[in-house]
Amino acid sequence: MTSRKLVTISAGLSQPSSTRLLADQLTAAAKRMLGNQRVEAVVDIIELRDQAHDVTNKLVTGLGSPRLNETIDSVARADGLIVVSPIFNASYSGLFKSFFDVLEADSLAGKPVLIAATGGTARHSLALEHALRPMFAYLRAVVVPTAVFAAAEDWGSEGSGGLSLAKRIDRAAGELAALMHAHTFDGPADPFDGPTPFEQLLAGR
Secondary structure (H helix, E strand, O other): OEEEEEEEEEOOOOOOOHHHHHHHHHHHHHHHHHHHOOEEEEEEEEEHHHHHHHHHHHHHHOOOOHHHHHHHHHHHOOOEEEEEEEEEOOEEOHHHHHHHHOOOOOOOOOOEEEEEEEEOOHHHHHHHHHHHHHHHHHOOOEEOOOOEEEEHHHOOOOOOOOOOHHHHHHHHHHHHHHHHHHOOOOOOOOOOOOOOOHHHHHOOO
16 A cells, blocks of 8 residues: 655644634545545644744744744645635635745645635635635645635535535545545755766856
């Protein structure tokens, strides 16, 4: 059985939070979908609230703590990501955006990403399309077609007219699992790999 590394990032600020609950359900579904394809999911769940001070320090000083550096490396080496943010003022949270601001360039290039969010009412769901999806497209990630939004009324609801939350979770997780199964992401290229020989530099080639 092959394996793939799945990293889930939850930007919920409270504890417990609906953001973490949605993140856990998406992770479980993706793990199950990968298992159906005989792929073992190696899961790393990251709570950004626990590293909020480290993220801020990295932004203002450029220096990351050992714990934050380990988190950044885990994201860079992941075969797929699940990212979940609460919606504030029609967009992702500041902590969520700040974390992705401290990643190295091209860390997400070509990486499958499932975007999800939580909010008080369904009217905030468009933030997935006008805020999260464009940001990850700019970072050159491969965002799965189905984004998952969970409003307060979605929890425990079977849905009325549309897909229930559980069905949306399964559909998005299936899309992510298919992308992760298709290829392995090797992480960003090391700029120090394959340096130009000194003799060649002197020769002007």
